[in-house]
Amino acid sequence: MIKLADLHQQHAELKQELDDAIQSVISAGAFINGxxxxxxxxxxxxxxxxxxxxACGNGTDAxxxxxxxxxxxPGAEIIVPANSFVASAEAVVNNGHIPVFIDINEEHYGLxxxxxxxxxxxxxxxxxxxxxxxxxxxxxxxxxxCQQHQLYLIEDCAQAHGARWQxxxxxxxxxxxxxxxxxxxxxxxxxxxxxxxxxxxxLIRRCRMIANHGRLDKFGHKICGRNSRMDSLQAAVLCVKLxxxxxxxxxxxxxxxxxxxxxxxxxxxxxxxxxxxxxxVYHQYVVRVEERDWVKQSLxxxxxxxxxxxxxxxxxxxxxxxxxxxxxxxxxxSGKILSLPCHQYLTQSDLxxxxxxxxxxxxxxxxxxxxxTEREVKR
Numbered sequence: 001m002i003k004l005a006d007l008h009q010q011h012a013e014l015k016q017e018l019d020d021a022i023q024s025v026i027s028a029g030a031f032i033n034g035x036x037x038x039x040x041x042x043x044x045x046x047x048x049x050x051x052x053x054x055a056c057g058n059g060t061d062a063x064x065x066x067x068x069x070x071x072x073x074p075g076a077e078i079i080v081p082a083n084s085f086v087a088s089a090e091a092v093v094n095n096g097h098i099p100v101f102i103d104i105n106e107e108h109y110g111l112x113x114x115x116x117x118x119x120x121x122x123x124x125x126x127x128x129x130x131x132x133x134x135x136x137x138x139x140x141x142x143x144x145x146c147q148q149h150q151l152y153l154i155e156d157c158a159q160a161h162g163a164r165w166q167x168x169x170x171x172x173x174x175x176x177x178x179x180x181x182x183x184x185x186x187x188x189x190x191x192x193x194x195x196x197x198x199x200x201x202x203l204i205r206r207c208r209m210i211a212n213h214g215r216l217d218k219f220g221h222k223i224c225g226r227n228s229r230m231d232s233l234q235a236a237v238l239c240v241k242l243x244x245x246x247x248x249x250x251x252x253x254x255x256x257x258x259x260x261x262x263x264x265x266x267x268x269x270x271x272x273x274x275x276x277x278x279x280x281v282y283h284q285y286v287v288r289v290e291e292r293d294w295v296k297q298s299l300x301x302x303x304x305x306x307x308x309x310x311x312x313x314x315x316x317x318x319x320x321x322x323x324x325x326x327x328x329x330x331x332x333x334s335g336k337i338l339s340l341p342c343h344q345y346l347t348q349s350d351l352x353x354x355x356x357x358x359x360x361x362x363x364x365x366x367x368x369x370x371x372x373t374e375r376e377v378k379r
Contacts, residue, residue, distance in 0.1 A: 021236040034232030048171040050197035052204040055230035059180020062194035063091035069206040076125035082313040082327035101325025107273040110137035126152035131160035134283035159283035251344035268362035285342035291365035298361035307339035
């Protein structure tokens with residue numbers, strides 16, 4: 001089976017380094033707040049071209065803590081892309097705020113900048129720019145909009161470690177940015193882990209307090225916080241993997257280039273279109289296809305694992321249906337998007353197999369759709 005993400009090969013590649021790093025933590029016995037955590041924070045901040053970084057429990061916590069640290073008024077509105085993982089909106093609601101859903105740009109799946117102005121109200125306080133699939137959102141326009149209207153800009157970089165827009169690292173554009181190190185990410189831990197980055201020292205200090213029971217020292221509880229610390233084992237693993245991330249991302253770009261060149265003439269597929277300013281890292285390589293579920297099953301039978309990111313827009317899920325937002329494009333593509341394998345361990349043989357079987361499945365799906373249309377006409 002060609003996997004959507006191949007963690008077995010990654011861990012085999014780094015086995016000795018990972019074993020040594022983990023054993024070092026075990027030998028020292030400093031499982032919480034060990035030196036590995038601050039070492040990773042410094043290295044990751046540098047990688048993201050940010051002044052400060054805070055390691056925390058997971059990507060959802062990172063987003064919730066970042067929003068809490070902004071100290072927005074209760075019931076503030078935050079603009080959120082409709083096509084994202086549900087955590088992008090959960091973090092807003094769990095902070096007592098209101099998500100306002102924005103539609104997507106169908107070419108690159110980032111938020112639709114043309115719709116931003118229409119969503120403004122006197123309660124709008126922030127915009128969350130999600131860099132979905134590792135494709136950077138249009139940060140120049142979004143940042144200009146936020147500056148013009150005095151809004152906070154939050155970057156959700158859970159899928160975009162190392163991506164760039166106009167040569168500037170994703171995660172360094174906003175007032176604050178958040179990351180997930182879920183194992184399947186381009187930079188993944190061996191469990192849950194996350195991080196927050198910012199150039200604002202006061203904001204990061206507040207995030208640090210929130211993430212550690214409202215304190216900066218053992219018994220100096222200044223505010224009501226929570227427990228969201230990255231443990232030393234995860235930090236040690238991430239310190240090892242971070243060194244390889246630039247090379248891994250470059251390999252992903254190479255695989256994506258091959259897929260794109262081979263699939264762009266397929267009349268049954270719609271591929272994304274990148275801005276000249278975007279340097280993606282391809283957490284997912286996404287196509288749009290009719291009869292998506294049938295194509296997905298056909299590829300699975302051929303030994304190719306695929307994914308759907310995501311089968312519904314966030315505002316289609318029951319907890320979020322009450323919030324405003326007109327998102328027809330996001331809803332339209334959610335029934336057609338299919339994520340193909342695009343990780344660094346794919347061989348040319350793997351890529352050839354994906355391209356061939358996807359082509360066959362598309363042709364079969366088109367025939368199936370034609371027959372269904374003919375039956376409907378006869379009725």
